[in-house]
Amino acid sequence: MPEPVLPTTARVLLARTARAQRDGRAPSLVAGVVRDGGLAWSAGRGDVPEPHTDVQYRLGSISKTVTAVVVMRLRDEGRLGLDDPLERHLPGTPFGNRTVGQLLSHLAGAAAESPGGWWERTPGGSLDDLGLRGEDVVLGAARRFHYSNLGFGLLGDLVARMRSTSWEDAVTAEVLAPLGMTRTTPRPVAPAAAGTAVHPWADVVLPEPEHHAGVMAAAGQLWATLDDLARFAAFLVGDTGDVLDPATLEEMTVPAGVDSSAVGWSAYGLGVQVLRVDGRTLVGHGGSMPGFLAGVFVDRDERTGAVSLANTTSGLDNAVFGLLADLRAAEPRIVEPWRPSPSPVALDLLGMWFWGPAPYVLRTSGAGMLHLGPLPGRTGRASRFTARDDGTWLGLDGYFAGETLRIATDHLDLGTFVFTRTPYDPEAPVPGGVDERGWR
Template sequence: MPEPVLPATARTLLARTARAQRDGRAPSLVAGVVRDGGLAWSAGRGDVAEPHADVQYRLGSISKTVTAVAVMRLRDEGRLGLDDPLEDHVPGTPFGDRSVGQLLSHLAGASAESPGGWWERVPGGSLEELGLDGGDVVLGEARRFHYSNLGFGLLGELVARARGRSWDDVVAGEVLAPLGMTRTTPRPSGRAAQGWAVHPWADVALPEPEHHAGVMAAAGQLWATLDDLARFAVFLLGDTGDVLAPATLEEMAVPAGVDPSSPSWSSYGLGLQVLRVDGRTLVGHGGSMPGFLAGVFVDREEGAGGVSLANTTSGLDPALVPGLLADLRAAEPRVVDAWRPAEPPVPLEQLGVWYWGPAPLALRAVAGGLLHLGPLPGRSGRASRFRRRDDGTWVGLDGYYAGETLTIAADHLDVGTFVFTRTPYDPAAPVPGGVDDRGWTLPASEA
């Protein structure tokens, strides 16, 4: 069991939650923070049944992350590749040439919504009943990020066909049950909140409909309690159990099409939203369906997560969960593990300063048996971590050299044709283009 937050911290978190419920005019709101494997604090505001953490709310697009986990399980089993065209797995759609990975990252150019009635308020049917055609392809592949509920409906169909069972059954058996999310279901079950639309100019509310979205269920169907959403936050923090390899979860959280060295950005990985907020990287997903808003985001460096569920169509401050995490971090910052000596993954003489042309960079050993190549303190420049391959080379994990090969020789490093030497443009090393015989000298003045 996680240690509860301190009383002063609990009051700060409650104050933020109470203000969000009042200002957002949510009929009810439940929220919590997660650390050390579970809920360390939670509260309910408004018309909330008790115990508040066991009332179901609709998750909306958080369902997409659950769908993405099911897809990545198929990938890890060798049943599909992220570069596979959709046609290989779901033939006959206008997106046959778009890849599985593009659909997961909203880069497939699929329309935001499915054709026909608004799927979030109209009961859905099968993929065939959607009647997709070329008009549902709105952008070229990999041209730009374009959020697509339809794309995740197609991914849900892929999962169902690959497993020979409905999407509902696959995610229940492969994701929800193993994570202990026993109160997460496709339709409300047991104690569940009514979804409401609150009038913009008066304090009255209108009930929102509830239904099964058919093939579009994979984009937003699930209902869950705060307790269950907290368990999913624990999963996102890295406690993946038998559901997914930690390295696969890490892969899902890599932003697509955005430079993560920028000080502030919002992006999408493989079924995961990746946000940069006040210098912190948050991973998770928001959700909305008529009558409901939800959020789950984690700060993996801090080892903490935040969750929220409300039964209102709109109006709730989207900064609630990041704000709860900021409050927790300020009041009870994580005490990191003590540094311990570790055997470096390469001989010591291979570490230290190397030069890309005249620019100095440092190759250092870092935790987990990795290497880090980056600028010296106080300098800017490219930086990447590398993991050793079985053949003795190293592969870039992030930054500019992600996916590139690093080879370490006695007198130079080679990274994707860039050669780093022990001294600037060392003439004894294989510098591309060679080194001028005149060496380092004063430039001649121009006549």
């Protein structure tokens, strides 16, 4: 069980939640913060039946992340690759030459919405019913980030075909049930909030329709309670259980498609949004469907999360970012103590190296990793590296992500760059050689 927040923290969180519900004019809002695998605090405001943590709301696009988890499970099983063209697994669409990874990251150039009536307010059918044509391909492959509900409809159908079952049965069996999300379902199961639109100029509401979206369900169909959404937040923090390898979850959080229209730093990984908010990198997803708004975001470094669910179509600011900031300010995480650990390389290989005349430092970086980067206060390229079985090192992030580092006693070889112990060391294999007259 998670440790409850302090009473003073609880009041700050409640004040933010109450203001969000009032100012956003949401008929009901439930919100909470997550740490240690569960809800450490939660509250319901407005017309919310008790217990407020067991009332279903529609998740909207958070369903995409659940879909992505099953796709990544298929990848880990060797059933598909992220670079596989869609045609290999889901033939007959105009997106046949776009890859699974591009669809997951909204880089496939697929139209934002499916053809026909607005899928969020009209009942859906099968993939064949969509009648996809070339005009549904609106951008070149990997040309730019373009959010696509249609793309995740395709991924949902891919999951269904590869698992020989329906999309909802696949996500229930492989994600929801193992995580204990027993109150997360494709259609509402009482107690459930009624979706509403709030009039922009008057304090009156209008019911919003609810239906099954068919093939588009993978983009926004699921309903969940605050308790269940908190369990999913714990999953995103790293409590993956038997659902996903932690390394695969880490892979999903690496930014791929960048939304250049967003204020601040906003990107998309493999089925998850990755945002830079107040100097923190947050991972999760927002959700909206007619009548509902939802959010689940976690700070994986702080090992905390925040969740919110409301039954209003628009007008409510996502409270989760403020809740995370409040929790971090009031009860900052106490990190694990530093302890000595063996160096993964000989100590005389660590320390100062030079890329041309620019000084860099090679140092250990915990858990058997290395870090190569510029001296503090200087600009330059920095990356972490993990050991391979053949004695080389693999770049994990930064400029050298995916590149191979080879360490010799007199130089480092990294993606054709050679780092030497002194600037342009004439005794090392510097590309282009070193003028024999030396420095002068």
